[in-house]
Amino acid sequence: MPTPILMPALSPTMTEGNLARWLKxxxxxxxxxxxxxxxxxxxxxxxxxxxxxxVLAEIxxxxxxxxxxxxxxxxxxRGEDEAAAPAPATAPxxxxxxxxxxxxxxxxxxxPVAHExxxxxxxxxxxxxxxxxxRDAMAEEMRRDPDVFLMGEEVGQYQGAYKVSQGLLDxxxxxxxxxxxxxxxxxxxxxxxxxxxxxxxxVEFMTWNFAMQAIDHIINSAAKTxxxxxxxxxxxxxxxxxxxxxxxxxxxxxxEYSSWYAHCPGLKVVAPWSAxxxxxxxxxxxxxxxxxxxLENEVLYGxxxxxxxxxxxxxxxxxAKIVRPGRDLTITAFSxxxxxxxxxxxxxxxxxxxxxxxxxxxxxxxxxxxVVASVKRTxxxxxVEEGWPVCGIGAELAALMMEHAFxxxxxxxxxxxxxxxxxPYAANLERMAVPxxxxxxxxxxxxxxxx
Amino acid sequence: xxxxARATKEARKVAVEVVEPTPAIPSAEELLKLYxxxxxxxxFEEKAGQLYGMGLIGGxxxxxxxxxxxxxxxxxxxxxxxxxITGYRDxxxxxxxxxxxxxxxxxxxxxxxxxSKGKGGSMHMFxxxxxxxxxxGIVGAQVPLGTGIAFAHKYKKDGGICATYFGxxxxxxxxxxxxxxxAALWKLPVxxxxxxxxxxxxxxAERHAxxxxxxxxxxxxxIPGTQVDGMDVLAVREKALEAVRYVREGNGPFVxxxxxxxxxxxxxxxxxKYRTKEEVQEMRERHDPIDRLKNxxxxxxxxxxxxxxxxxxxxxxxxxxxxxxxxxxxxPDPSELWTDVLxxx
Numbered sequence: 001m002p003t004p005i006l007m008p009a010l011s012p013t014m015t016e017g018n019l020a021r022w023l024k025x026x027x028x029x030x031x032x033x034x035x036x037x038x039x040x041x042x043x044x045x046x047x048x049x050x051x052x053x054x055v056l057a058e059i060x061x062x063x064x065x066x067x068x069x070x071x072x073x074x075x076x077x078r079g080e081d082e083a084a085a086p087a088p089a090t091a092p093x094x095x096x097x098x099x100x101x102x103x104x105x106x107x108x109x110x111x112p113v114a115h116e117x118x119x120x121x122x123x124x125x126x127x128x129x130x131x132x133x134x135r136d137a138m139a140e141e142m143r144r145d146p147d148v149f150l151m152g153e154e155v156g157q158y159q160g161a162y163k164v165s166q167g168l169l170d171x172x173x174x175x176x177x178x179x180x181x182x183x184x185x186x187x188x189x190x191x192x193x194x195x196x197x198x199x200x201x202x203v204e205f206m207t208w209n210f211a212m213q214a215i216d217h218i219i220n221s222a223a224k225t226x227x228x229x230x231x232x233x234x235x236x237x238x239x240x241x242x243x244x245x246x247x248x249x250x251x252x253x254x255x256e257y258s259s260w261y262a263h264c265p266g267l268k269v270v271a272p273w274s275a276x277x278x279x280x281x282x283x284x285x286x287x288x289x290x291x292x293x294x295l296e297n298e299v300l301y302g303x304x305x306x307x308x309x310x311x312x313x314x315x316x317x318x319x320a321k322i323v324r325p326g327r328d329l330t331i332t333a334f335s336x337x338x339x340x341x342x343x344x345x346x347x348x349x350x351x352x353x354x355x356x357x358x359x360x361x362x363x364x365x366x367x368x369x370x371v372v373a374s375v376k377r378t379x380x381x382x383x384v385e386e387g388w389p390v391c392g393i394g395a396e397l398a399a400l401m402m403e404h405a406f407x408x409x410x411x412x413x414x415x416x417x418x419x420x421x422x423x424p425y426a427a428n429l430e431r432m433a434v435p436x437x438x439x440x441x442x443x444x445x446x447x448x449x450x451x
Numbered sequence: 452x453x454x455x456a457r458a459t460k461e462a463r464k465v466a467v468e469v470v471e472p473t474p475a476i477p478s479a480e481e482l483l484k485l486y487x488x489x490x491x492x493x494x495f496e497e498k499a500g501q502l503y504g505m506g507l508i509g510g511x512x513x514x515x516x517x518x519x520x521x522x523x524x525x526x527x528x529x530x531x532x533x534x535x536i537t538g539y540r541d542x543x544x545x546x547x548x549x550x551x552x553x554x555x556x557x558x559x560x561x562x563x564x565x566x567s568k569g570k571g572g573s574m575h576m577f578x579x580x581x582x583x584x585x586x587x588g589i590v591g592a593q594v595p596l597g598t599g600i601a602f603a604h605k606y607k608k609d610g611g612i613c614a615t616y617f618g619x620x621x622x623x624x625x626x627x628x629x630x631x632x633x634a635a636l637w638k639l640p641v642x643x644x645x646x647x648x649x650x651x652x653x654x655x656a657e658r659h660a661x662x663x664x665x666x667x668x669x670x671x672x673x674i675p676g677t678q679v680d681g682m683d684v685l686a687v688r689e690k691a692l693e694a695v696r697y698v699r700e701g702n703g704p705f706v707x708x709x710x711x712x713x714x715x716x717x718x719x720x721x722x723x724k725y726r727t728k729e730e731v732q733e734m735r736e737r738h739d740p741i742d743r744l745k746n747x748x749x750x751x752x753x754x755x756x757x758x759x760x761x762x763x764x765x766x767x768x769x770x771x772x773x774x775x776x777x778x779x780x781x782x783p784d785p786s787e788l789w790t791d792v793l794x795x796x
Contacts, residue, residue, distance in 0.1 A: 193599020
């Protein structure tokens with residue numbers, strides 16, 4: 001019984017083509033892989049190769065025919081040896097397919113928020129710098145789990161470019177505290193591979209600016225592989241280091257990357273402000289079975305905060321925190337901007353304006369519930385971030401408020417952001433480029449109508 | 452065009468003239484296994500090409516036809532504790548790793564029974580149970596990743612190595628050399644297998660590489676390398692056994708360059724204007740790895756024509772069954788759109 005040869009699709013988008021020329025005639029013997037006809041598509045002229053062996057029994061579509069639809073029988077092939085003949089290539093079986101073309105609803109953006117206190121009452125507190133808190137978090141997790149290791153530039157013998165890894169080499173040795181060459185793309189890929197194979201790497205970037213060389217592995221290899229593997233291949237890894245502007249290091253060393261990473265499914269993105277949050281969230285990030293982008297801030301490293309004295313202080317990723325309650329407007333901020341928002345709130349309070357300040361802490365998944373609940377009380381939202389305005393975290397918050405709190409808003413959402421320019425070097429220009437306390441105060445006063 | 456064709460013809464001459472001592476002949480049982488595994492890849496890929504033509508496989512689909520001896524020969528030198536990672540031309544490696552042809556075909560057709568539940572496709576397939584780590588679509592990305600898998604073998608002291616495959620095109624990627632440096636510096640147990648099929652998509656090796664002896668690409672890092680006729684499965688197997696022994700003994704990485712050839716286009720939509728038909732025909736007729744092994748087995752009386760016919764039928768049945776299984780499987784449930792983005796902890 002002859003097998004039909006079908007008009008093939010030769011590119012992802014081809015639906016029809018022209019049968020330009022037959023290269024074989026009726027009666028010719030054909031071997032697999034031999035070109036039998038030439039077809040033209042909008043992109044190119046290509047040869048149709050025989051898939052099966054046999055004799056060309058009949059040509060069904062003459063050469064020169066235009067607009068031949070994919071899967072139209074164009075010729076018949078007769079098997080030479082019926083016993084060994086391949087199974088007939090029938091027309092495509094109707095795929096047991098598509099139940100529906102409509103996408104199911106996305107998971108809920110608004111999730112219930114737990115209200116239990118994060119730090120139990122009566123716990124002893126002690127002052128720690130953010131730097132020490134981060135170091136303690138890594139040390140505790142490395143003691144707890146032998147699969148956790150730290151790699152990056154100058155994390156070992158140098159004791160950390162910003163001294164965050166101070167003492168770790170002495171305690172854990174060079175097999176677990178690994179100085180890398182200055183090759184971000186390579187060592188990030190290496191870390192991701194190690195995570196795929198079951199280890200739990202902490203990859204330190206000297207700054208996130210340098211991670212742009214490695215962003216391919218962060219997104220394409222770490223963030224997407226779980227999905228592309230149908231859930232088989234997790235990537236338990238933490239990418240961490242200082243993000244944003246420090247002081248006078250200009251455009252290539254001062255970029256703020258929150259919205260870049262928060263954009264990407266498959267990642268979690270954390271940007272803490274206080275030392276307690278830095279510790280509790282870094283411990284959570286190291287234990288998390290997913291890739292976590294952990295955005296620190298160089299200026300914060302030396303700042304001290306109260307940290308609970310607990311054997312194992314772990315905070316949940318994905319929860320914002322109201323760091324100052326207030327009734328007149330809501331100010332959201334994260335990382336170093338939380339401090340500026342709190343200073344602004346002090347000044348506003350002196351003028352009789354009570355601002356509620358929310359530390360977002362996690363940017364993906366964003367705790368929309370906490371922000372919406374606050375805005376439903378204050379009816380006004382001011383978003384503060386150090387990064388650029390276009391497609392930033394504030395832009396996202398503005399859209400979310402339209403979707404989830406539109407009827408409660410008494411005024412449009414306002415953004416205070418870094419200026420839409422590369423970071424200047426000159427001290428006066430740099431100060432202007434980054435949101436200052438007075439910018440937040442001015443925006444807040446305008447928002448409540450008391451400019 | 453004419454100059455391109457001339458250049459590629461010259462490349463072919465160079466490539467075919469790799470001087471090899473005759474490799475040792477393994478047992479009849481192993482010869483049959485090597486033959487069956489190569490034939491399975493060949494027939495499977497032909498079937499995949501057919502299903503692509505029928506519109507059942509979408510997107511990009513890079514066939515391994517012609518290169519079968521490389522993955523099969525290397526796999527015969529590895530053990531169960533070893534890992535494998537490769538790029539986007541990955542169907543052959545998966546079959547050589549012993550993955551189920553039905554589930555590979557189901558993934559190619561985007562069905563829920565595929566290795567990635569239909570969410571990865573041709574270029575992104577994984578099987579953790581056999582330590583196959585993909586299937587990566589970004590050229591060269593698998594090289595640091597495979598080096599990291601080797602790092603994990605060393606860290607866990609489990610005695611395994613990672614076979615990291617990449618092509619002549621990927622061999623120009625900067626990240627490859629960043630990985631080479633760390634692998635050599637830290638003596639990581641990684642075997643780099645460069646499958647030099649002479650073309651990075653449509654650009655011939657001598658048009659994309661300043662030096663085309665790719666096995667020497669590790670020398671700046673003191674990584675030894677050797678070249679092998681990748682159209683000869685016994686030669687590949689033998690060189691791989693030596694290379695694997697070197698890597699497993701803790702000496703650090705090794706580069707094995709296999710000179711090979713793909714008969715089909717880079718992907719399905721390749722007009723093939725960058726090489727001559729004669730060149731492809733010459734490789735098919737004179738250097739085909741499956742024909743070569745078959746002739747050797749016939750000469751040595753390992754199997755007769757009747758036995759080969761029987762094997763061919765068995766392999767065709769497996770591939771037809773894979774195609775049937777794939778086509779009869781449902782597409783993923785719409786709810787799968789939202790799953791596997793994050794591990795829920």
